[in-house]
Each structure stands twice: as structure tokens, then as C-alpha cells.
Amino acid sequence: QELNPASPAFKYIAMSNTNAVQEFNDVFPVLAEELLTHLKSLNIPQNAIEWFDRSMRHNVLGGKMNRGLTVAETLRILKRGEALSQDEIFKANLLGWCIEWLQAFFLVSDDIMDDSKTRRGQPCWYRVEGVGNVAINDAFILESAIYFFLKKHFKKDAYYVELLELFHETTYQTELGQLLDLITAPEDNVDLNKFSIEKHAFIVKYKTAYYSFYLPVALAMHMAGVKDEAAFKQAEEILLPLGEYFQVQDDYLDCYGLPEVIGKIGTDIEDNKCSWLINQALAKASPEQRQVLDANYGRRNQANVVAVKEVFKQLDVEGMFKAYEEESFVRLTALISKLDHPLLSQDVFTSFMKRIYKRTK
Amino acid sequence: QELNPASPAFKYIAMSNTNAVQEFNDVFPVLAEELLTHLKSLNIPQNAIEWFDRSMRHNVLGGKMNRGLTVAETLRILKRGEALSQDEIFKANLLGWCIEWLQAFFLVSDDIMDDSKTRRGQPCWYRVEGVGNVAINDAFILESAIYFFLKKHFKKDAYYVELLELFHETTYQTELGQLLDLITAPEDNVDLNKFSIEKHAFIVKYKTAYYSFYLPVALAMHMAGVKDEAAFKQAEEILLPLGEYFQVQDDYLDCYGLPEVIGKIGTDIEDNKCSWLINQALAKASPEQRQVLDANYGRRNQANVVAVKEVFKQLDVEGMFKAYEEESFVRLTALISKLDHPLLSQDVFTSFMKRIYKRTK
Numbered sequence: 001q002e003l004n005p006a007s008p009a010f011k012y013i014a015m016s017n018t019n020a021v022q023e024f025n026d027v028f029p030v031l032a033e034e035l036l037t038h039l040k041s042l043n044i045p046q047n048a049i050e051w052f053d054r055s056m057r058h059n060v061l062g063g064k065m066n067r068g069l070t071v072a073e074t075l076r077i078l079k080r081g082e083a084l085s086q087d088e089i090f091k092a093n094l095l096g097w098c099i100e101w102l103q104a105f106f107l108v109s110d111d112i113m114d115d116s117k118t119r120r121g122q123p124c125w126y127r128v129e130g131v132g133n134v135a136i137n138d139a140f141i142l143e144s145a146i147y148f149f150l151k152k153h154f155k156k157d158a159y160y161v162e163l164l165e166l167f168h169e170t171t172y173q174t175e176l177g178q179l180l181d182l183i184t185a186p187e188d189n190v191d192l193n194k195f196s197i198e199k200h201a202f203i204v205k206y207k208t209a210y211y212s213f214y215l216p217v218a219l220a221m222h223m224a225g226v227k228d229e230a231a232f233k234q235a236e237e238i239l240l241p242l243g244e245y246f247q248v249q250d251d252y253l254d255c256y257g258l259p260e261v262i263g264k265i266g267t268d269i270e271d272n273k274c275s276w277l278i279n280q281a282l283a284k285a286s287p288e289q290r291q292v293l294d295a296n297y298g299r300r301n302q303a304n305v306v307a308v309k310e311v312f313k314q315l316d317v318e319g320m321f322k323a324y325e326e327e328s329f330v331r332l333t334a335l336i337s338k339l340d341h342p343l344l345s346q347d348v349f350t351s352f353m354k355r356i357y358k359r360t361k
Numbered sequence: 362q363e364l365n366p367a368s369p370a371f372k373y374i375a376m377s378n379t380n381a382v383q384e385f386n387d388v389f390p391v392l393a394e395e396l397l398t399h400l401k402s403l404n405i406p407q408n409a410i411e412w413f414d415r416s417m418r419h420n421v422l423g424g425k426m427n428r429g430l431t432v433a434e435t436l437r438i439l440k441r442g443e444a445l446s447q448d449e450i451f452k453a454n455l456l457g458w459c460i461e462w463l464q465a466f467f468l469v470s471d472d473i474m475d476d477s478k479t480r481r482g483q484p485c486w487y488r489v490e491g492v493g494n495v496a497i498n499d500a501f502i503l504e505s506a507i508y509f510f511l512k513k514h515f516k517k518d519a520y521y522v523e524l525l526e527l528f529h530e531t532t533y534q535t536e537l538g539q540l541l542d543l544i545t546a547p548e549d550n551v552d553l554n555k556f557s558i559e560k561h562a563f564i565v566k567y568k569t570a571y572y573s574f575y576l577p578v579a580l581a582m583h584m585a586g587v588k589d590e591a592a593f594k595q596a597e598e599i600l601l602p603l604g605e606y607f608q609v610q611d612d613y614l615d616c617y618g619l620p621e622v623i624g625k626i627g628t629d630i631e632d633n634k635c636s637w638l639i640n641q642a643l644a645k646a647s648p649e650q651r652q653v654l655d656a657n658y659g660r661r662n663q664a665n666v667v668a669v670k671e672v673f674k675q676l677d678v679e680g681m682f683k684a685y686e687e688e689s690f691v692r693l694t695a696l697i698s699k700l701d702h703p704l705l706s707q708d709v710f711t712s713f714m715k716r717i718y719k720r721t722k
């Protein structure tokens with residue numbers, strides 16, 4: 001089944017670029033104000049309010065907001081053209097912002113753990129003058145905001161507990177993915193024996209796919225009144241592989257993408273990342289090539305990076321990715337076409353597929 | 362009203378020392394096994410399971426467990442002598458362990474932010490060989506375990522949502538207290554102008570009193586079937602001042618306690634802590650004494666510490682504490698004696714008072 005530009009999925013993507021983005025962005029100031037008003041009611045000193053506000057704006061804003069936008073977009077598809085009320089639009093976007101707050105919690109701490117320097121074209125929060133390790137507690141506060149919003153806006157809804165549990169579980173899954181990532185690929189102790197295609201798959205699924213792909217759709221399903229566990233299961237069975245495909249692309253683009261297009265210079269090789277590329281290379285490398293990888297992966301010099309990329313070239317890792325990309329498209333499209341739950345729509349998933357297939361950034 | 366050794370409160374304290382402690386400790390292995398069994402079901406690689414297990418044991422165990430023990434103890438008092446079922450004992454202790462997990466989450470990260478070296482007689486987790494900043498993610502995982510346990514054991518209970526919200530709110534309160542503490546008393550930028558008695562009171566209430574005093578009692582109240590908001594309000598109105606008194610004692614003992622009794626050598630003066638003592642001294646210091654404090658507080662040399670302690674002596678800060686301790690006893694005892702909610706028992710609070718009044722460690 002080819003993606004069809006006349007399909008509903010396209011309409012919703014187009015919407016994201018205009019009205020839906022505006023509606024989404026309009027919700028942030030409301031949420032920021034709710035948090036600040038609450039803080040003022042506690043009589044917390046002004047310097048703490050200012051710090052909180054600065055942390056929130058620095059860390060929640062400035063991303064691509066794809067995950068956040070997906071909640072309302074998915075809800076529109078699930079409602080099959082029925083117009084959303086103002087209240088539904090607000091609440092769907094609020095849930096979208098909760099994902100952005102969750103991501104901010106992850107990114108602030110990930111940057112500390114990875115010793116990163118910049119994020120979204122700015123210094124990482126912990127690198128901002130005067131912040132340092134206070135950023136750890138700021139990350140916690142970003143997470144807490146989620147439950148503040150959910151209680152304030154969803155307490156009376158039948159699916160309130162489901163939202164709480166979904167955020168808890170997704171958070172835990174992401175943390176487990178981070179754990180395996182951190183201990184598999186520590187920057188200060190390169191050991192390619194720790195890598196494997198299975199570990200890569202676990203890391204990607206837990207660290208990225210659950211919160212980036214499953215979470216926004218599952219939130220929209222709750223809002224649409226879906227209760228049947230089987231529907232959530234079907235969605236998960238497509239979204240997790242989609243998320244894995246997305247992350248493999250990310251690994252590919254880090255090495256082979258155009259810096260002027262992806263907006264950064266990839267450093268996965270220098271950073272000893274357990275990426276898809278190195279795992280494919282390890283699986284195929286001759287003893288001599290393995291020695292070159294062992295001696296050069298996860299090291300800072302340009303000569304080391306060149307040596308690793310030369311082995312990638314000998315093994316045609318780029319060709320392996322192209323084959324994986326084609327295979328993924330066929331496999332995922334088939335998965336989507338088999339989806340038959342009456343409360344779901346294939347368009348939810350083709351919409352994702354359309355956005356990410358053969359992406360260059 | 363003097364504390365009477367024949368009162369029920371004493372009986373429950375005595376129990377804590379034998380059977381109740383055993384019952385509490387018996388629950389930990391059950392919970393640890395539940396987490397590990399779940400991890401295995403996810404097919405997470407073995408090295409991650411071992412890391413998780415090591416982090417959990419290092420960080421959750423080894424404390425005094427006062428907060429954890431208080432849940433079952435309070436439930437016993439609230440049930441007024443009615444025997445608890447095995448299931449109630451297990452669940453109350455499970456909630457007690459959730460507080461210990463929550464505290465582990467706070468302490469692991471607090472030690473990183475405070476650049477501490479040891480905790481409970483061991484190296485801080487982030488200082489353990491090979492751990493480092495991975496400890497940040499380990500702290501997150503400790504927090505996530507709480508919601509794993511609550512879902513597993515309380516999902517069917519009428520007060521499940523109340524438990525979730527109570528943990529969310531207490532976590533947020535503690536983080537807000539940490540925030541103010543961190544920006545008021547940064548170790549690398551001593552400025553006593555940032556301190557004030559009001560800030561000290563906010564920090565203590567938010568950083569310590571909610572999770573250490575209110576949380577265990579409120580959890581027991583939910584288990585006892587208390588629904589009336591007014592009962593929670595009355596409990597809070599006693600427990601937060603009790604917690605403040607407890608923390609002021611902690612600040613006092615850091616400076617004037619016997620190291621062989623309190624089990625550590627206090628370093629609040631060196632660490633630029635916004636403690637009760639320095640705030641009292643600042644409020645009374647002459648311009649000359651203020652200069653000595655400005656020049657010596659928050660510095661590492663023994664001579665600096667001696668100079669600060671000399672000003673404390675001139676101002677009789679120790680005497681101010683003794684007066685505060687007496688005043689607190691009278692004030693808190695009066696507060697307790699006015700407590701009249703039918704679902705509460707004064708014994709819950711006299712039990713706390715008895716344990717902490719004039720404590721030396």
C-alpha cells in the first residue's frame with residue numbers, strides 16, 4: 001500500500017503546519033502561568049520563582065515539538081473528521097505539552113550524564129552560568145509539573161488514572177533504556193564487546209520509542225475514550241517498530257546526514273555510542289577490521305573517526321542501512337495494513353510513516 | 362500536658378523496637394524481588410539487572426528507617442487497638458518502604474548536588490567506582506519504583522488515586538524546598554545576604570517536613586479509610602511544625618551534638634548551609650560580628666569554623682536554641698491537645714513528640 005497524498009493523513013500533516021501549531025503554542029503560556037500562580041500561592045521567595053521560570057523556558061521550549069503536536073493530530077484522526085471542541089483541543093495540546101515537559105526532564109539530565117555542551121543551539125542548562133548541578137533538581141521539577149497539570153485538568157475524567165499510569169510507565173521505560181545505554185556505552189571506558197544488536201534494539205525501544213511514538217498516540221486514544229486493552233496493544237505493536245526505525249535513521253544521519261540539513265555535526269563515533277551502524281559493522285567485521293574499530297571507536301581525534309568511517313565504507317554500512325530502510329518500509333506498511341481494531345485508524349500510523357520515511361533530517 | 366510513659370504512644374514506640382521492625386524489614390526482599398522479576402520479564406540484559414539491584418540495595422537500605430516504620434505505627438494508633446490483618450501490616454509497611462525509596466531518590470541526587478563524600482557510613486552512590494553521573498538516572502529509577510509498587514498493590518483500593526497524588530505532591534514540595542536551598546546557599550558563592558529566617562522556614566518545611574512528617578501519617582490515614590479533607594488538614598497543621606522543630610534540632614546537633622553520638626562530624630558551617638543557627642546569629646549580630654560571619658562562614662579552614670563558632674558563642678546561639686526547644690514543646694503540645702477530629706488520635710502526634718523532644722542524635 002503506497003502512501004497516498006489524497007489520504008486523510010496528509011491533510012492532518014498539512015494542518016500541523018498552520019492552525020494546529022498555533023493552537024499548540026497557545027497552550028504553553030497558559031500552563032506556565034498556572035505553575036507560577038501556584039508557586040506564588042505557596043509564598044516561595046521571588047528568586048526561586050524566577051529560577052523556576054527560567055529553567056522551564058530554557059528546557060521545555062525550543063524543540064521541534066513533534067511529540068507534543070502528535071496528540072491533537074492523532075485525536076483528530078481517531079475522531080474521523082468530527083470537529084474537536086475548544087476544550088478537546090486544549091486538553092489534547094496540554095497532554096502534548098506534558099510530553100514536552102517529560103522530554104525536558106530527560107534531556108536536562110541526559111546532557112549532564114553525557115557531558116554535552118549544547119542542545120537546540122543553546123548551551124545545555126547545566127552549562128548555563130551559575131546553574132551547574134542544580135540542574136538535576138530542576139529536571140525533577142520539570143517532571144513534577146506533569147502531575148500538577150494532569151491533576152488540575154483531568155482529575156474528573158474517567159481516564160485520569162490511566163493517564164497517570166501511562167506517564168509513570170513510560171517514564172520508567174525510558175529510564176531503563178537510559179540505564180542500559182549508559183552502562184553499555186560509557187564514554188570513559190570503550191569496550192565494543194559490550195555492544196550487540198540485541199542491546200541496541202532494547203535501548204532504542206525503551207529509551208526512545210515508548211515516549212516518542214507510543215505515548216502521544218496512547219494519550220490521544222485515552223482522550224478518544226478507547227478502553228480496550230487490545231487496541232492499545234495493536235497500536236504499540238506498530239509504534240515501537242516505527243520508533244526503532246526512526247532511531248536507526250537518527251543513527252544513520254548522525255554519520256551520513258548533511259550537517260547543514262540535520263543542524264549539527266554528528267559525534268556518535270567519538271562518543272562511543274551504541275549506534276545501529278557500529279553494531280552492524282561489528283557483526284560483519286573481519287578480525288583485522290575489528291582491530292581497527294577497537295583501536296579507534298569512542299576516541300576524540302579526527303584520525304580515529306576517519307579510520308572508523310573507512311571500515312564502515314569497506315563493509316558498506318551505508319548500503320546496509322538503505323536495505324534496512326527498504327525492508328522497514330515494507331514490513332511496517334504491511335503491519336499497518338493488517339491493523340483492524342475498530343477504534344483505531346490506519347491513518348494514525350501512515351501519518352507517522354509519511355513523516356519519517358527517507359527523512360534527511 | 363506531660364508525656365506519660367503509660368500512654369499508648371509508648372507502647373507503639375516499644376513495638377517499633379521489636380516486632381514492628383522485623384515486620385517492616387521482612388517486606389524489603391519481597392519488593393526487591395517484584396522489581397527484579399519484572400525486569401527479567403522485559404528481557405533487559407543481565408548487566409543492567411545487576412546494576413539496578415546494586416543501586417537499590419546501596420541506596421534504599423542502611424538508613425534509620427524512621428519514616429518507613431511510621432506508617433504501620435500510625436495505622437495501629439488510628440485503628441485504636443484493633444489488630445491489623447497480615448495484609449494491612451504488609452501494605453502499611455510497603456507504603457513505608459515507598460517513603461524509603463522516595464528518600465533514596467532524593468539522597469542520591471542531593472549528594473551529587475552537595476558534592477558529598479559519604480552517606481550512612483559508605484561512599485555516596487555517585488562516588489562508587491564506575492558509577493559517576495549514571496547515579497542521576499539511578500535516582501530516577503528509584504522514584505519510578507514507587508509507582509510500580511503502588512499500581513501492583515493498591516490499584517483496586519478506593520484510595521489508590523489519593524496515594525498517587527500524595528506522592529506526586531510530596532515529591533514536588535520536596536523539590537521546591539531543594540530548589541530554594543540550592544540557590545540560597547550555593548557552596549561556591551557565599552552571600553549571607555541571601556539568608557533569612559523566612560527562607561529557612563520555607564526550606565525546612567518543603568525540603569524535610571512534608572516528606573518526613575506529613576507523608577507517613579497521611580499514608581496511614583488513607584489506609585485507615587480517612588476521607589475528610591479536614592482531618593488531613595489538622596494532621597498537617599501539627600506535623601509541619603513538628604518537622605520544622607525536628608530540622609532545627611538537626612541544625613543544632615550539627616554544630617553542638619557529640620560526634621560520637623550523632624555519628625558524624627557536622628559541616629554545616631563549612632558547607633554554607635542556611636541553617637537555623639546562622640539565621641539566628643545574623644538576626645542579632647552587631648556590624649562587627651556580621652563582618653566576622655561574612656568573612657568566615659562557608660569556608661573550609663578550621664580557623665574559619667572556629668571564628669564562626671566564637672560569634673555563635675558571643676550571641677549565645679546555643680541558649681537561643683534551648684529557649685526555642687522549650688517554646689516548641691509548649692506550642693506543639695498545646696497544638697496536639699487541641700486536636701479534636703474524631704478520625705484522628707492525639708497519640709499519633711505525641712508519639713512523634715516523644716521520639717524527638719530533646720533528642721541528642
Ligand SMILES: [Mg+2]
Nearest residue numbers: 110111114116
Ligand atoms: Mg545525550
Ligand SMILES: [Mg+2]
Nearest residue numbers: 110113114181
Ligand atoms: Mg545519553
Ligand SMILES: [Mg+2]
Nearest residue numbers: 250251254268
Ligand atoms: Mg543521535
Ligand SMILES: [Mg+2]
Nearest residue numbers: 471472475477
Ligand atoms: Mg546534602
Ligand SMILES: [Mg+2]
Nearest residue numbers: 471474475542
Ligand atoms: Mg542538599
Ligand SMILES: [Mg+2]
Nearest residue numbers: 611612615629
Ligand atoms: Mg543537618
